[in-house]
Amino acid sequence: MRCLRPDKPWTTKLSSAGLVYCHFGSQILGGLLGLPADSPVVTLLYDKLYENFVEEIDAIDNGISQRDGEPRYALTTNLSARVGHLNPRWNDPDQDTEAGFKRAMELVGGEFMERLDYYHRAWLPARALVEEAVRRRFEVDASGEVLELPQGGCPWKEHVFGLEKELALPKALQLVLYPDRGGQWRVQSVPAGPHTFESRLPLPEPWRGVRDEALSQLTGIPGCVFVHASGFIGGNRTREGALEMARRTSCFRSSHLPLHLP
Incomplete structure (x- = not known):
């Protein structure tokens, strides 16, 4: 499934995470930041977090290669891989996946919040600084x-x-x-x-x-x-x-x- 928002250029097939973000991401970010879902800050951060956090999950979950040619090295520590390592090993006696799922929620939720905090409190102020410098060039x-x-x-x-x-x-x-x-x-x-x-x-x-x-x-x-x-x-x-x-x-x-x- 593609992103259902006609105002966005993204074409990567959505995972379940991407589908939730596509429909509810603005409301989620607005609630976390205490801002209206349609505010310029939320709109800018919504795009930034999709392109630099969620889209990677969508692509990996749907088996979409990052490049057409042979990769120069293996990427084994991305977010999807870290979540995958929380699953029980195939030969573990205890195959309880619920504990791993809870740990995965904590891992992904923590990283998402850290990324949002960085973009909101560091990346966004930097943009204002650069824009002012551009106008004064x-x-x-x-x-x-x-x-x-x-x-x-x-x-x-x-x-x-x-x-x-x-x-x-x-x-x-x-x-x-x-x-x-x-x-x-x-x-x-x-x-x-x-x-x-x-x-x-x-x-x-x-x-x-x-x-x-x-x-x-x-x-x-x-x-x-x-x-x-x-x-x-x-x-x-x-x-x-x-x-x-x-x-x-x-x-x-x-x-x-x-x-x-x-």
């Missing part, structure tokens, strides 16, 4: 391609991809600035996609693997700390230095200017 750099976040550790990548589409940004975001926990700053490339390590705009190749004063001399930017060997991230002691690294990277990409500008 031209205050950071005239190109509109550099995003500045007020704190590190924020899960920004998925929100960048979603907001680019939702807000129909005319230009893709390329680089993100944020402070680290030590008070220094990072400049990081936006990934080319949600499931790849490839960067949209890696820091220039001659900078990669160079550190500290040698990097500052190479770039002409004071306070440089490092650039990763792959170019996906670099660091500077100050916001101004990290922003200049971002601007220099954009300039080199667009016009092949020298990496060390006077």
Whole structure:
């Protein structure tokens, strides 16, 4: 059975868990969060929890492969597998499945609540932070391609991809600035996609693997700390230095200017 809600794009065949979630998920989430079932927060979390929790259960329960080709490794610790391990062994003298079922309910219920708590109290606030940064991006750099976040550790990548589409940004975001926990700053490339390590705009190749004063001399930017060997991230002691690294990277990409500008 497919999802019966015409407003959703999901096509994975439903398990019994998915069927319950499809019909009653919004009411369940609203009750747990103390919000109306049709509130924007519940609607957003409903989709997020289905795509990142329930749909996996539906697919595994219905024998739907995650990929068409040969998998590179086995996945044996997913939620469905953990529930399956709670069943009695085939050769156990005691074949009482009721005890295992109760343990499974506790396991799945606990994980569901933990995931809801994370998405509600961490993932959702991060989205608001990234959206505000997107709207203020031209205050950071005239190109509109550099995003500045007020704190590190924020899960920004998925929100960048979603907001680019939702807000129909005319230009893709390329680089993100944020402070680290030590008070220094990072400049990081936006990934080319949600499931790849490839960067949209890696820091220039001659900078990669160079550190500290040698990097500052190479770039002409004071306070440089490092650039990763792959170019996906670099660091500077100050916001101004990290922003200049971002601007220099954009300039080199667009016009092949020298990496060390006077």
